[in-house]
Every structure is written in C-alpha cells, then in structure tokens.
Amino acid sequence: MNTNILEIKDPILSIENLSVAYDKNVAVKDVSVGIKKNTVTAIMGPSGCGKSTLLRVLNRMHELYENIHTTGTVLLNGEDVFKMSPIKLRRRTGMVFQRPNPFPTMSIYDNVIAGYKLNGISQKKAERDEIVERSLRDVALWDEVKDSLTKKGTFLSGGQQQRLCIARALAFNPEIILLDEPTSALDPVATSKIEDLLITLKENYTIVMVTHNMSQAARISDYSLFMYLGELVEYGKTKNMFTNPQDRRTEEYLTGKFG
Amino acid sequence: MKVTGIKDNIKLRINKDRIFLSLVVLFSVITVSPIVLIIFKLIEKGYKQLSFSFLIEKTPDTLQAMSAISAHEVIPGGIANGILGTFLMVALAGVIAIPVGIISGVYLYENQGKLMANLVRNVSDILQGVPSIVLGLISYMWVVKHITHGFSALSGSVALSIMMLPMIVRSTEETLKMIPQTLKEAGLALGIPYWRVLFGILIPTGFSGLMTGILLAVSRVIGETAPLMLTALGSTVINTNISKPTSAIPLLIWEFYNDPNMVDLIWSSSLLLMIIVLTFNLVSKQVAAQRK
Known part of the structure; x- marks a missing residue:
C-alpha cells in the first residue's frame, strides 16, 4: 500500500484497483482511492495523465470510446457502478464539461428540466417549476434569469451558461457531481463565481473535479489527487499536499517544474 | 537603373x-x-396561358385544344392533374426516403471510419450516380410488376425516393458531424437513452441542416421525367389513388411536346415547374442561411 495515499473512512465513492486501457494504451493504472462525502476533491496532473479518464469512469462516460478495457471496481454508496445500468448511474451523478454546452434549441427552463423531460418522466407543471427554481437557486442564477426562463440558454454569457449546465446536472439531485475543468473556457470573474458556487454546493453535494489550475485546486478543494502517467501518485488533504508534498513528482509538479 | x-x-x-x-x-x-x-x-x-384555371383544371383533350387554336383563343383547361400528381409522388417519395435517409445518416455519423459504414457511404455515393431512367426501370420491375400490377404513383415515388436517398444520407451525416460532440455527451451524462438524445437533442439542433438537405433533394427530383415515364405513366384525370397511373408536370410537358395542338401548353407548364423548383431552392438556401 502506497503510504502517500490517504485512506478515507466511509467514502461515498470508492475506487478499487481501477485500470483503464484504450486499445493497448493504459490510461489509468491500478488506482485505489476513496472520496469523502460533502467535500470538493480535485484531480490534478499534467496533460495525458489519465485524470479525465478517471473522472469519466465514475459515470461510465468513458465507455463512449471504443476498444476500452476496464478492470477493478467503483462503488457508489456501496453499489458497484459496473453492475448498474449506465442510464441509472448517470442519473445519480451529474457531469459538467469544459465548455458550457446548454442544449441550443431549448429555453433556459427546458435546459434545466431536460434530464426529466427527455427521460420521459411525467411530472406536474408545479413539480417541474419547483425543480427548475431549486436548481437555478442552487447555482445562484435564479435572480438573473427568473424573468427570462423562456429565452434560449445560449443567449446567456459564458459564465451564466456554465452555471446553467451545473443547474442542469443538479436537477436530478445527484449523489456526486463530476466536473471536467469547468472553468477552463471562462474569464476570471466568471471563474471565481463558479468557484464560490462549488464551495457552497459541497454542503449538499459531493464534488469531484478535474483541474489544470493548481491555484484553483488550492483555493477550493478539500482533498487533492495527483496523477502522473496514469498512476495515482499522491492523495491527501489539499492543505497538506500543497505545503508538504510527500512524493518528489508531486512537488515538482506543484512547483511548476513540469506539467 | x-x-x-x-x-x-x-x-x-x-x-x-x-x-x-x-x-x-x-x-x-x-x-x-x-x-x-x-x-x-x-x-x-x-405567361398567356398561366391563370388560376390553369392551376385547378385538368388537361384539355387534343380536340378542345385544336378548336381553341383555330379560333385564336387561349387553350382551355390546365394541368391540375400534373400538379397534384407531382406533389403526391414527391410527398410519398419523401415519406419513404426521409426516415430511411436520416437513419442511415445517423448510422454513418456514429460509425466514422468503420469498414461497414465506409461501404454504405460509398454505395450511397454510387447510387447518386445511377441514371434516373435505370431507377425507373428497377421500380417498374419491383413495384409495377409485382406490387401495384400496373403503372402507379407508388412506383413513381419509389423511383424518386431512391434518387433522394443519397442526398438525405449525406446531408444528415454532414449536419450531425457539425454538432459539437459535447452536446451528445451532455445528454448521455444526464442518463438520457441514446435514441432520446438523438431525437430530443441532436436532430432538433441540426434541424435546419437536415431540412436543407431534404429540400434540395425534393427540388432535385421534382423535375424528373424519365423514371416517371416507366412507372407513373401519366393520366388525363386528377388521381389521388397511389396504385393508379398518375400524371406529373414533367410528364405533361413531354405529352404536350408530342401533340402539335398542345404545344402552347409546354411553355406555361415549364414556367410553373421552374417556379416550383426555384422556390424549393430559394427556401432551402434561406433555411441554410438561418443556421449561421
């Protein structure tokens, strides 16, 4: 057992001996890690280290690629995600992408409720209204858009669009939210709004995010995970990792020697 | 210097x-x-022949035309049987070709670079180059001989739908390729099944692209004559039964050309056909422009 990897008690998400390969290229090598409930966990590492793949395994979005080979287990609240239907799993996990991607043909309202509508879940109007309002309030977008819910989501600014996408992911009340560099396409003001938002969201949700931005990881994450060439090098409290990295590679990455 | x-x-x-x-x-x-x-x-x-009655009356017989000419009058009647037949057959061809074309286009989009998809794409391209009279002949063999047991609108539509198919397949594939991959991923990440992502997100997003392809395919086949000669044959009465011989504007033009008394009607019929084709073309350009 690697001593640089912190053990988490009662993790909401537990990854055990996970390996993922595309064709013959191993993207994730034997990763074992637990994610603590109601925290922000940052996945860091240089490009190509497998951090996006690791994130995508968690809601099995990596299966969209071809010729993938996955071994190991991932347990979400004790249930093996590889034994669930991916559709059910994805309703229990929200995902937010690098670039804001609201559905261009839909209004703001329909974007938030899209997960329900397109899944053919029938609801009363009042129920829908409530979900939309709650989700938009959760991302602090409600006051900005409450009078223009019928407008297209693509009319919003980039930062607002990204918050809309987070609201869309929150609509199902997911057990865990996965974010793949959610601020890499945003300006600094929009970025800091999203960061503040993530800090408030962790009261009710568990957040795992991939980031390229080390200072962002330092600002908002409770736990950090450093990956290098598909391996999990170090995992621990963000404060400890940034002040006192255990592994030489972590230290070199955090001090900007490579990456 | x-x-x-x-x-x-x-x-x-x-x-x-x-x-x-x-x-x-x-x-x-x-x-x-x-x-x-x-x-x-x-x-x-x-222009002389074009009037409201030209649009709503059926074709005159050759005697009526002859007496009108000898009296120096405008030939009576119109080409309603052809207009209706054209729209009937093109609509039916669309009903056949649009679903098949779109689904095939989706298949090609989802299987980029795979052997089978490449094969389908190439065959579809070859289909585009098949002479339309050959398609008429094939439809004659399949539909006229074995299904409707006689010349029919349906057989004409089958020939036209085969002509439309490759254009719809290609435009669907190209349209879907232009939609950012992350929209599809966002849909799937919400736990939406693939077919609902396709019909609820991807196709609405690419709607104008698909529409452009369909309208261009329609404007391409609307003036087709050769395949209809072997299948729909033509008719002097207004027909809405798809298993009966049916007229079409280009078929009428050919018939008028062969009847010395009717020659005057060639021009007005061609003018109308031209207007219809141009309209489809302009509308499809407009739809494509809206997209940008």
Missing part, C-alpha cells in the same frame, strides 16, 4: 490585368446567362 523600363513593364501588367478581368467578367456572364435566358423565354411564351 532603367526607370523607363519599369514604367513600360507596369503598363504591360496593367493591360494584362485588364484583359484578365474582362475575361473573368465575360465567363461569369456566360455562366449566368442560360438561367436568365431560360426564365425570360418561359415567361415570354408561357
């Missing part, structure tokens, strides 16, 4: 440039002039 030499050279260059420019203008005019001449001729020869 020979300053004068440079001056001469510049003069030569300016002249060369002028010659080239006038050539470009000349050839551009040559390119544009056929369509202008066609429209001008059709209006000149055909």
